[in-house]
Amino acid sequence: MYEGLRPESRPSLTSFASTANYRPVSEQFRTVLSGKGGFQSFPVYTISIPQPEEIMTISVRFTEQDWQRIERDWNAWWAGDLDRALVVLETHAPLAGSADTSTLTKFGLDTPADVLLDNWQNILEGVNYHGDAFPKWRVRFGPGVMAAFLGSDVSWTPDTAWFWPLEGVDSLKDIRIQYDPDNLWWKRVKEVTLRAVERWGNQVLVGITDIGGSLDILASLRGSQKLLLDLTDEPGEVDRLAREITALWLFYYAELERITSSVRRGNTCWAPVWSPKPGYMLQSDFSYMISPRMFRRFVLPDLEACCARLDYGFYHMDGKGELPHLDMLIGIERLRGIQWQPGDGQPKAEGWLDVLARIRNGGKLCQVFVTRQGAIKIQKELGGKGFLMNIVDDDMSPEEAEAFVEHFRR
Numbered sequence: 001m002y003e004g005l006r007p008e009s010r011p012s013l014t015s016f017a018s019t020a021n022y023r024p025v026s027e028q029f030r031t032v033l034s035g036k037g038g039f040q041s042f043p044v045y046t047i048s049i050p051q052p053e054e055i056m057t058i059s060v061r062f063t064e065q066d067w068q069r070i071e072r073d074w075n076a077w078w079a080g081d082l083d084r085a086l087v088v089l090e091t092h093a094p095l096a097g098s099a100d101t102s103t104l105t106k107f108g109l110d111t112p113a114d115v116l117l118d119n120w121q122n123i124l125e126g127v128n129y130h131g132d133a134f135p136k137w138r139v140r141f142g143p144g145v146m147a148a149f150l151g152s153d154v155s156w157t158p159d160t161a162w163f164w165p166l167e168g169v170d171s172l173k174d175i176r177i178q179y180d181p182d183n184l185w186w187k188r189v190k191e192v193t194l195r196a197v198e199r200w201g202n203q204v205l206v207g208i209t210d211i212g213g214s215l216d217i218l219a220s221l222r223g224s225q226k227l228l229l230d231l232t233d234e235p236g237e238v239d240r241l242a243r244e245i246t247a248l249w250l251f252y253y254a255e256l257e258r259i260t261s262s263v264r265r266g267n268t269c270w271a272p273v274w275s276p277k278p279g280y281m282l283q284s285d286f287s288y289m290i291s292p293r294m295f296r297r298f299v300l301p302d303l304e305a306c307c308a309r310l311d312y313g314f315y316h317m318d319g320k321g322e323l324p325h326l327d328m329l330i331g332i333e334r335l336r337g338i339q340w341q342p343g344d345g346q347p348k349a350e351g352w353l354d355v356l357a358r359i360r361n362g363g364k365l366c367q368v369f370v371t372r373q374g375a376i377k378i379q380k381e382l383g384g385k386g387f388l389m390n391i392v393d394d395d396m397s398p399e400e401a402e403a404f405v406e407h408f409r410r
Contacts (some may be wrong), residue, residue, distance in 0.1 A: 059125050060135045060203050067202075070134045071266065074274045077365070077388070078312065078336065085384030087131035087375070087405055088272060089391040091398045094126070104141050104192065105154055105161040109184055113195040124204060128398045131391075131405040135204045138270045139193050141185070143285075144212025146245070146252060147220035148185035150177065163220035172230055172237035175221060177244035179251065186252075194259050202263040208256045210270040213284035214245045214302045224286065231294055238298055246302040250309055253280065271316065271339065272390060273367065279312030281339060288321030295325045300332075307334035314367070319343030323355065330362035337365030337388075350374035353381050360386050372404055379408070 076082040100106075100119055107116060120137060129135065141148070142161025148154050152163040169175055180186065189209050196206045212220075218241055219227045230238055257278050261267055266274050271281035284299045307313040314337045315329055321343075329338060338359050340349055349356070349368035356378065359366045367388040370378065375389045396404070 058121055058200050058203050061125075061128055062135050062203075066129070067134070067265065070132065070274060071276065073132055074266075075276055077386075078275065080386070083385055084409055085375070085379060085387040085389050087389050087391065087408055088133045089130040089396075089401050089405060090133050091128045091130065091396055091401050092123075092126050093128065102158040103156050103161050104139065105145075105156040106158070109188055113192050114199070116192060117196055117199055121200075128401070130398070130401040133272075134274055136207055136268050136272060136274075137196060137200075137204050138207035138268075139189060139196065139209040140270065141189055141209055143210045143283075144216045144220055145185065145189060145209055146212045146249060147217050149180070149183050149189075149252065150217070150221060151180075151183075152220050154185065165223040165226075166221050169222065172222065172234050172241060175218075175241060177241060177248055179248055190256065190259070193256055197259055197263060202265045205263075205265050205268050205274070206260045207268040207270055208253065208260055208280065211249055211252055213282065213286065213299075214242045214249065215284055215286040215299060217245050217249075218242065219286050224289070227286070228289060231290065231298065235297070242298055242302055246305050250306065253278075253306075253309075267312070271314070271367075273312075273314060273388065275312035277311040278309070279314065279336075280306070280310055281314045281316050282306055282335075283316040283318070284322075285316075285318050287325055288319050292324045292328065296328060299325075300328055303329075303335070304332055307332055310334070312336050314339060314365075317341065320346060326355070326358060327362075330359070330364055335364065337367060339367040341369070348374055350377045353378070356387075357382055372408075375408060 073082060074086065077086050101123065104116060124135065124137060127135070142154070142156065142163070144163060145161070147163035151166055155162045155164070166175065193206060193209070196204070200206070215227070218238070222230065227238070257267065261278070266276050267279050268274055269280050273279065273281060282303055284295075284303070287295050287299055290298070303313075303315070313332075313335050315332075315335055316339045317323075317326070317329065318341045326338075329335060340352065340355060340359065342349060342352055349370050350373075356366055356368070360382065365386050365388065367390065368374075368378065369390045369392050371393050372391060375391060378384075378387060378389070391404075
């Protein structure tokens with residue numbers, strides 16, 4: 001199942017992280033407590049980088065010169081040296097045959113990985129990349145799939161997946177965060193990630209799956225309503241579990257990043273962001289429902305720990321309920337940027353110019369999903385520098401998309 005991965009040793013998470021050039025953080029984040037109260041060790045793998053003759057042909061509409069341009073312009077954007085906004089825009093040619101864009105959780109665990117990738121290759125070969133877009137594919141098993149790695153049952157809809165509370169758990173003390181190398185969902189995510197990298201090589205950048213945020217994962221394991229009560233009734237146990245989840249999160253991330261970065265095209269994740277070194281779109285959707293005081297205690301330390309390990313950490317701020325936490329997010333020194341998603345039923349991103357200005361004036365980069373008119377409004381009012389604008393109009397021809405990018409950049 002895992003061709004190309006060779007287990008070599010079982011060091012602690014500390015030594016694993018050091019081999020991936022991650023920065024040291026406090027001791028509580030370096031190891032994970034096992035269910036028996038001891039420290040858990042993890043397997044380390046080396047990656048066999050696919051050779052050109054081993055890579056299955058995929059006809060992406062992207063050249064080596066395009067990749068060089070992506071690297072140049074995105075690096076300049078990260079460094080603050082790009083005087084314009086990044087504009088990410090895709091158009092799609094008619095598909096040659098049928099395709100299913102549902103979450104990968106829909107497909108049985110015994111479905112061969114290549115069957116999934118055949119489906120998505122059909123889609124990828126029909127994409128036109130405009131502006132600062134690049135060929136990417138996200139390993140999409142639903143938001144916060146780490147809950148499934150820890151025993152949560154999974155159900156799905158075409159657009160997302162749901163992770164259900166653990167059975168037989170009466171209190172937080174009954175929850176133990178353990179690494180299970182034989183968990184079927186963890187093995188599946190790793191298998192599909194590896195096979196995509198082996199198959200497409202450096203022609204398509206494979207994004208790390210949506211692992212989840214610490215409290216989001218805990219809410220899946222416990223149930224959101226119960227966890228809201230636990231924040232007051234058992235705050236010490238919430239602290240314990242949040243830290244253990246973060247420590248194991250860092251391991252899962254490092255394991256997957258070693259696979260996806262092996263082709264040396266840079267990094268991406270479940271969110272459409274390119275970075276030259278390890279990066280990720282962090283999140284805590286559960287934070288919509290908690291106070292700034294609780295955010296500071298239960299969420300902020302975990303975000304800081306993840307940012308300490310990431311060169312290009314970003315944060316997915318989902319909905320106006322998270323706005324009370326914005327100043328704390330801006331205050332995370334190693335957090336590079338914030339993605340603002342206003343939420344369902346709210347004005348689009350261009351209707352929140354004050355929020356966007358706070359993010360940029362706080363020294364953070366900012367990603368938004370906007371229409372063409374929304375992008376023009378933001379650039380007119382706030383300027384383009386430091387913004388990543390993902391254009392969501394779905395009615396453009398390739399010619400119209402190219403014309404818009406050229407006009408917008410001028």
